[in-house]
Amino acid sequence: MNLNAVKAIYRYEMARFGRTLLQSFISPVISTSLYFVVFGAAIGSRIEEVDGVTYGAFIVPGLIMLSIMTQATTNASFAIYFPKFIGTIYEQLSAPVNFLEITLGYVGAAATKALFIGVVILLTAALFVDLQIQNWPAMMAFMVLTCISFSLLGFIIGIWASNFEQLQLIPLLVITPLVFLGGSFYSVSMLPPVWQTITLFNPVIYLISGFRWSFFGMSDVPVGLSLLAIAGFTLLCMYTIYWIFRTGWRLRQ
Amino acid sequence: MTEEPIVRVRDLVKTYKTGFMALNGVSLDIRKGEIIALLGPNGAGKTTLISTICGIAVQTSGSVTVGGHDTRQDYRAARSLIGLVPQEISLEPFEKVVNTVRFSRGLFGLPPDDAYLDDLLRQLSLHDKRDQKVVTLSGGMKRRVLIAKALSHEPQVLFLDEPTAGVDVELRKDMWEIVARLRAAGTTIILTTHYIEEAEAIADRIAVINKGEILLVEDKTALMTRMGQKELRIELAEPVDAIPESLAPYGLDRAPDGRALLYRYESTGERTGITRLLNDIQAAGLHMSDLQTRQSSLEEIFVGLVTPGASGKAAE
Ligand SMILES: Nc1ncnc2c1ncn2[C@@H]1O[C@H](COP(=O)(O)OP(=O)(O)OP(=O)(O)O)[C@@H](O)[C@H]1O
Ligand SMILES: [Mg+2]
Numbered sequence: 001m002n003l004n005a006v007k008a009i010y011r012y013e014m015a016r017f018g019r020t021l022l023q024s025f026i027s028p029v030i031s032t033s034l035y036f037v038v039f040g041a042a043i044g045s046r047i048e049e050v051d052g053v054t055y056g057a058f059i060v061p062g063l064i065m066l067s068i069m070t071q072a073t074t075n076a077s078f079a080i081y082f083p084k085f086i087g088t089i090y091e092q093l094s095a096p097v098n099f100l101e102i103t104l105g106y107v108g109a110a111a112t113k114a115l116f117i118g119v120v121i122l123l124t125a126a127l128f129v130d131l132q133i134q135n136w137p138a139m140m141a142f143m144v145l146t147c148i149s150f151s152l153l154g155f156i157i158g159i160w161a162s163n164f165e166q167l168q169l170i171p172l173l174v175i176t177p178l179v180f181l182g183g184s185f186y187s188v189s190m191l192p193p194v195w196q197t198i199t200l201f202n203p204v205i206y207l208i209s210g211f212r213w214s215f216f217g218m219s220d221v222p223v224g225l226s227l228l229a230i231a232g233f234t235l236l237c238m239y240t241i242y243w244i245f246r247t248g249w250r251l252r253q
Numbered sequence: 254m255t256e257e258p259i260v261r262v263r264d265l266v267k268t269y270k271t272g273f274m275a276l277n278g279v280s281l282d283i284r285k286g287e288i289i290a291l292l293g294p295n296g297a298g299k300t301t302l303i304s305t306i307c308g309i310a311v312q313t314s315g316s317v318t319v320g321g322h323d324t325r326q327d328y329r330a331a332r333s334l335i336g337l338v339p340q341e342i343s344l345e346p347f348e349k350v351v352n353t354v355r356f357s358r359g360l361f362g363l364p365p366d367d368a369y370l371d372d373l374l375r376q377l378s379l380h381d382k383r384d385q386k387v388v389t390l391s392g393g394m395k396r397r398v399l400i401a402k403a404l405s406h407e408p409q410v411l412f413l414d415e416p417t418a419g420v421d422v423e424l425r426k427d428m429w430e431i432v433a434r435l436r437a438a439g440t441t442i443i444l445t446t447h448y449i450e451e452a453e454a455i456a457d458r459i460a461v462i463n464k465g466e467i468l469l470v471e472d473k474t475a476l477m478t479r480m481g482q483k484e485l486r487i488e489l490a491e492p493v494d495a496i497p498e499s500l501a502p503y504g505l506d507r508a509p510d511g512r513a514l515l516y517r518y519e520s521t522g523e524r525t526g527i528t529r530l531l532n533d534i535q536a537a538g539l540h541m542s543d544l545q546t547r548q549s550s551l552e553e554i555f556v557g558l559v560t561p562g563a564s565g566k567a568a569e
Binding site for chain 2: 002004005007009011012015019082083086087088091092094095096097098248252
C-alpha cells in the first residue's frame with residue numbers, strides 16, 4: 001500500500017479547499033438560512049407538525065442531505081476532472097499507485113469537505129430550530145457514509161465526463177431532483193398512495209429516511225433497509241472504479 | 254557491456270482507438286547510465302513510445318521491462334524507477350512550486366524530504382521561486398518545474414520529451430548542463446528532440462524512429478563516422494568559369510564565385526579517390542591554393558535516413 005501517495009493526494013486536495021475556506025463556509029450558511037426563512041418560517045408556520053416534529057426541525061435532515069450529496073458529487077468529480085482537463089493527470093497515471101490509493105486520496109478529500117459542510121449546516125440549523133438528536137452515532141454514520149458514497153459517484157462522473165457540461169449534468173439532472181423528490185421536505189406518508197409506491201424506487205429516500213430516523217426516531221422505510229441501500233450503493237461505486245482503473249477506461253490511451 | 258539493460262522494449266505495438274498504428278513492433282534496449290536520444294520527425298511515435306513505457310498509454314502487444322520489472326505485471330516497481338518530463342507543459346497554475354514538487358514525491362511513494370527538494374530546486378535555479386505560484390513563472394521556468402517534479406522521487410531513469418522545444422539558446426545550454434550533471438550522478442536519460450545538434454551535443458547513443466519503427470540505434474560517434482560523408486574543398490588560385498571536362502567523373506560542385514571545387518566522398522570507403530582527383534586537377538592545369546575537409550553533420554545523416562529516396566542507406 002502506497003500510503004504516502006494517499007496522503008499526498010489528500011493533502012493537496014485539502015490545501016485547495018483551504019484556500020477557499022471562507023467561501024466554502026459562507027455559502028452553506030447563507031443558503032441554509034434562506035431555506036429556514038422560506039420553508040421554516042413562511043411555509044412552516046402554516047404546516048402543523050409532521051409526525052410529531054415541528055416542520056422547521058423536520059426539514060433539517062433533508063437539507064443536510066441535499067447539500068452533502070451535491071457537494072460530495074461536485075467536489076469529487078471536479079477533483080479528478082480538473083487534472084484531466086489541464087493535462088496534469090499524466091502524473092497520476094505514471095505513478096506507482098493502484099485504484100484504491102488514488103480513490104482513497106481523492107474521495108477521502110471530497111468526503112471530508114462535504115462532511116465539513118454538513119456539520120456547518122447542522123450548526124446553522126441549530127440556531128433556527130430546537131434540534132434534538134436521538135441517536136448521535138447513527139446520525140454521524142449516515143452522514144459519513146453519504147459523503148463517501150456520493151464522492152465515489154462524483155469520482156466516476158469526473159472520469160467519465162469529457163467536458164464541463166457533462167460534469168454538471170448528473171448533479172443537476174439526477175441528484176437534485178432525486179433529493180427533492182426523496183422526501184427532503186415532506187414525509188412520504190403525506191403523498192397519495194400511488195406516489196408513495198413510486199417514491200420507493202428513488203434510492204435517495206432510503207438515505208434521507210434513515211438519516212431522519214437518527215434525529216427523530218421515525219422513518220418512512222425501515223432503518224436496516226436504509227443501511228443496506230447505502231452500503232450496496234457504495235460497493236457498486238467501488239466496483240465501478242476498480243473496473244475503470246483495470247481497463248483504463250477514459251483514462252489511459 | 255553484458256549488464257542487463259535498464260529499459261528493455263520488445264516488439265511493442267500500439268494501435269490507438271482511432272485505428273492508427275503509432276508503434277509498429279519497436280524493440281530497444283537502453284543501457285544503464287547512458288543518454289540516448291530519440292530522433293524522429295513529427296508524428297514518428299516518440300511520445301507514444303514514452304507514454305507506453307510510463308503507463309499513460311497501454312500497449313496493444315509487446316512488452317516493456319524497467320529495471321527488470323514488467324511495466325504491466327509489476328507496475329509499482331517499474332514506475333518507481335521512472336521520472337517523466339512530458340512534452341506539453343502541464344501544471345496546475347495556482348499551486349505553489351514547492352507544493353507541486355512535494356505532491357509528486359508523495360505520489361511516487363516517498364516520505365517527505367524538504368531538504369532534498371530544496372537542494373533539487375536550488376540545482377534547477379528555482380529555489381527563489383519556491384513559494385511562487387506556477388502561473389507567475391516564465392515558460393522556461395515552468396519546464397524546470399516539470400523537471401523538478403520528475404526528479405522529486407529520485408528516479409533512476411529519466412524521460413525528457415523535447416525538453417528544449419521553444420527554449421532560448423541560453424536555457425538550452427543550461428538544460429544540457431543539467432542533463433550532464435544527472436548523467437554524472439548515474440541517471441539514465443532518454444530524451445526526444447528535433448534538434449539534431451542537441452543529440453549530437455549530449456547523447457551517447459542515437460535511435461532514429463520514423464512511422465512507428467526504429468530505423469537505427471547506434472553509438473553517436475560510430476554512427477557519424479560510419480555514415481558520415483566528408484567534403485573536400487579545393488581552393489583555386491584563379492577562379493574557373495566551368496568544371497573542366499576531364500573532371501566530370503568526380504561529380505564536383507563549383508563554388509558560386511568559381512574559386513573553389515567541392516568533392517564529396519565516404520570517409521570510410523576503401524578508396525576515397527582523393528589522390529587521383531588531385532592529380533587530375535593538376536593535369537587540367539588548375540592551381541590549388543588550399544585544401545579543407547569537413548565531416549557531414551548528424552543532421553545530414555538524419556535527413557538521409559528519413560527521406561524515402563535515401564532509405565536504402567538506412568537498411569545498412
Ligand atoms: N491519443 C491519440 N489518439 C490517436 N492517435 C494518436 C494519439 N496520440 C498520438 N497519435 C498519433 O500517433 C502518431 C505518433 O504520435 P506521437 O505523439 O507519438 O509523435 P511524436 O513522435 O512524439 O511527434 P512530435 O515530434 O510531434 O511530438 C501521430 O500520427 C499521432 O497523430
Ligand atoms: Mg512528441
